[in-house]
Amino acid sequence: MKLLVCIKQVPDMESKFKIDTDGVWYDRGDLAWRMNEYDEYAVEQAVQVKEATGADLTVLCIGPDQVKETMKKALAMGCDRGVHIADDQSHRRDPFQIASLIAAFARDKGFDLIFTGMQSQDRGSGQVGVMAAELLGLPAVTTIVGFALAGNTITVKRELEGGVKATVEATLPALVTCQLGLNTPRYPTLPNIMKAKKKELLTVAAADLSPADALLNTVKLTFPEKKGGGVFLEGDVGEVADRLIRILKEKTSVLA
């Protein structure tokens, strides 16, 4: 059995964002980068399937050279090899183009199961996985919070609104997009981090996979207007606590 997991490198969401000079995306300098949170669940699930079945597991990431750092984490979590689709323009790509690159790479490789995150943390389109499945002619199930594989069949739980879940079945080959809470992503151990350094990390140029044309353009990136109008309390915690209690006494009835 052959497995593929697609991961994206994203900035830490607690970063202070600045807008780049073109005004269409965030400035990439001074940011700390990590694996998209949803993709950690995808990697964990893929590694669990690999451990249960002895399957072969490839991790794929599209982006500039720096994404290799994030790929190393996936390798240390248990992926067998990495495929880096080198693309300095990845930030100019829309979800359809990213999906077309994934599909172009995966097309003749005979993957039985493809895992993606349900969405990215920075852009959050929630499109790439499903579009890649469409381009590859595979059935796809989104937003999974439960996964079981028996023979050629996957039985997954899709998360719906309000905590309701739908149980859904599909036959391999298939693609699933992973939601938070699907499993407990492991922390790579030191020996596994060392081992990961020796694993194969192939680089393919994006141009060789002839990505599709963009369907979407970012016109501009802006900061939202602050709607809050709330009071900020800062400084010594004792004083912050006193001021907060005073406000709660004035503005609410809960301390009455």
Place this chain on the structure above:
Amino acid sequence: MKMLLVAEYRQKKLLESYTELLAFAGQFGAECAMFLVGDGAAELPKFAGRLYLADVATYGEYNPDAHKRLLLDVVAQEQPEMIVFSHSSYGWDLAPRLAASLKAAQVSEVVAVDAGRLVVPACNAKLRRTVAGNGAVTIATLQAGAFSLADAAAGSPEVIAVKGEGQGRVALLGYEAAEHGGVDLTKSEVIVSAGRGVGKPENITLVAGLAKALGGEYGASRPVVDAQWVEHNRQVGTTGLTVSPKLYVACGISGAVQHLAGMKKSEFVVAINTDRDAPIGDVADVFAVADLKQLLPVLTEKLQAL
């Protein structure tokens, strides 16, 4: 502009969210048709226009292959410039399938319209992108609650039955209800919630302690529940509870839209967060820029001394 709105039917009910699609279309003064896989004998969306209705008994509530084919047929007939879904478990699943088939741009989770262009959030709502599709058709999914009708929806649609192939490669076996039982947070007047900023499970006691000092209950954001530090019946947000207490204290919670959806109707909101740019600030009446590990013990002690 011509729009095709995709309504939803789940667990034998028409979802009210179709009115949000109508509100969005209203901003463009669009001519609307609607698509629904539902039950013609039950309640239908209230609007004046063509309703392309496929029978849920044949095509199922979740059968993406069949729903996509039916929709493609309707799109071919209607030739809309925009196809609009809710950004929901149905919409975010089906929309990209249609987009890939039509090679149409999809704009996910639209929160606003700016001079005819679509605005979407980025980076946990810390940024906003204004985007434009390049082709003749654009597909949009709308953030839940972002658009609402000023007046109740009215009118009765002209129903056009649609049919197609029913098979699909993904089978819905059934539903599982949300876990309930135990504490009922929706009845609590004060809720103090723990977010990932608590750092480790031991710190939940700080949050629970403050809740007790305020005479309330403690809740949590999703990552804290996913990590099993707190039970699911205390999770606030779209996949948990919707609460509206007199006081909501968000400790180490960034304020993702799915969390806000569950608590933004609270009467008074206090945020305790080290990041003063955290989007929880959008709904906070008071924002204490502080490390919760330092502030909570002091605050709790002072409240107990009152």
